[in-house]
Amino acid sequence: MSAATTPILPPATLGMLGGGQLGRFFVAAAHELGYQVWVLDPDANSPAGKIANRHLQAAYDDYAALDQLAQGCAAVTTEFENVPADTLDYLAKFVPVRPHAAAVAICQNRVAEKSFLRDNGIPHAAFAAIISEDDLRDAAKVGAHLFPGILKVARFGYDGKGQAVVNSREEAIAAFQGFKGETCVLEQKLHLDYEVSVVLARDEQGATRCFPTAENIHRKGILDISIVPARATACTANSAQEVAERIAEKLGYIGTLGVEFFISRGQLYVNEMAPRPHNSGHYTLDACITNQFEQQVRALCGLPLGEPRAHSAAVMVNLLGDIWFEKDADGNERYREPDWAKLYAVPNLKLHLYGKHHARHGRKMGHFTVIDADPARALETARAARASVG
Ligand code: ADP
Ligand code: MG
Incomplete structure (x- = not known):
């Protein structure tokens, strides 16, 4: 455990590796807190790059661009687990990088990840x-x-x-x-009773705060719906949090971490870890006192972590590019913008669109979260709302 360093305060500039929707929410959270953000991403139209104070359009191993990022930013983080570990190590010579390269390297390679779980006695398939x-x-x-x-x-x-x-x-x-x-x-291949995930934040002193455990329903291998509180027993939800905390500690993790779990015949198994905010933590944007992206900013800057408690039950629904394609009577596909007015008509539904130019089947284009004190009613409203846009 290292001694507390001086926190990085606004209007400092923070660096983000990766310009997808996770980076975009980070930029928004950092802006809210008074920071500026530079995003490095090779895509000219990256969702985060478009709202960042500066977009360095370059590859993750473009060392001239990394030098610029290191010179312009007080600290750097990532939203993308496949940033080369060498890139993080290189940047760490000049600026604080959180999470550190070694933790990201474990999470980005399934052999290293599962070996880590095995070596630490953490249950896995x-x-x-x-x-x-x-x-x-x-x-x-x-x-x-x-x-x-x-x-x-x-x-x-x-x-x-x-x-x-x-x-x-x-x-x-x-x-x-x-x-x-x-x-x-x-x-x-495990028989799945259900899947849950824990998103947590850990600061440089080792203090860890878990968000409420989410229950996740996947469709075609892609997260479809997250339900909070998870319909798991309180005991399962709590042990998932304990295991996630143990993983964060063993990784020496600083930042926001997502841990996916299987529950198979009543037993908990870790599926995988994501060294960044997690899709199943998007509900925290609308249902928690502090959201997963603000925690990422706080951990990065050495600020105390915020309160992660949920103030309501919530159901998050991913919006994939599939709903941009409408089938006509002859079965031909037609590309059109979904009818967002249907979603805006639901007063306890919060819509988030990621600003991606073009929809493709399976591409994550946005999500919405239904906030309701009654979890069953939240799920019902969410399912009806989704059906209304395709
Ligand atoms: P990804 O990196 O694509 O999220 P995952 O390993 O999480 O990959 O797998 C995606 C989904 O496939 C899981 O959420 C789960 O529904 C299913 N799955 C993956 N591994 C297993 C397994 N060992 N047993 C049963 N289902 C699995
Ligand atoms: Mg997964």
Whole structure:
């Protein structure tokens, strides 16, 4: 535990690696608190870049751009777990970088992540690292208990991409070839009672504050709905928070961290960690005293963490690009803007659109959160609202 350093105060400039919606919410939170933000992202139209004080349009390994960021910013954070760890290490020579490279490196590689869980005695699904086809043929390495399993590429998978359900060794080999021999993990496919997540913030003194545990429903491998409070037993929700805190401590984590869990036959397993705010924590924008992005700013700047308590039940619904495509009578797809007036008509619904130019199937374009003291009614309202826009 390091001694408290002097906090970074407004109007300092903060650096953000990554310009997606998570970065955009960070920019908004930082602006609210009086900071300025520079965003580094290669995309000219990045959602965060468009509202930042400055957008450095460059690759994550463009060292001239990293030098500019380091010179212009008092501290740097990330919204994207696939920023090269070398980039974070490089920046850390000049400015505080939170979370640090070593923690991000663990979260961005499924082999490192699952090995970390195993080495720290944290419950997770049985797995094997797959470097070559021979690993899959080796019964000592890949036992029958791993089937049916899910083969996942170790790096750059998201929203269910880079994953294949495999029922046998032969299917696993075929899937591995399909992933072009990239390093993978093969993990046991669990029966899921349900999925929950914990978003927390940890400061440089090691103080940790958890947001209420969310229950998550996925569709086609992508988060669809988060429900808060989770319909898990209080005991499960609390143990998820304890496990998430243990992970943050073992990582020496500073910042906002998302931890995804499976509950299988009443047992809790960690699925994966995200070294950044998490989609399932978007409800905190509208339902909590402090939201996950403000916590990220606070942890980055060495400010005391805010109160994470929820002041209401909430249901968050992701809006994917799919709803921009309407089918006509002949089954042809037509691209059009959804009828947002339908959502604005619901008084306890908070709509957030990310300012992305073009919708694609499966692309996260926005979300909304229904705030209601009665969780069941929040879910009902949310489902009806979603149905009203496609
Ligand atoms: P991503 O990085 O795409 O979020 P995840 O590993 O979280 O990848 O997998 C996406 C979803 O697929 C999970 O939320 C869960 O619904 C399902 N899934 C993943 N791994 C397993 C598993 N071992 N057993 C059962 N379902 C799984
Ligand atoms: Mg996931």
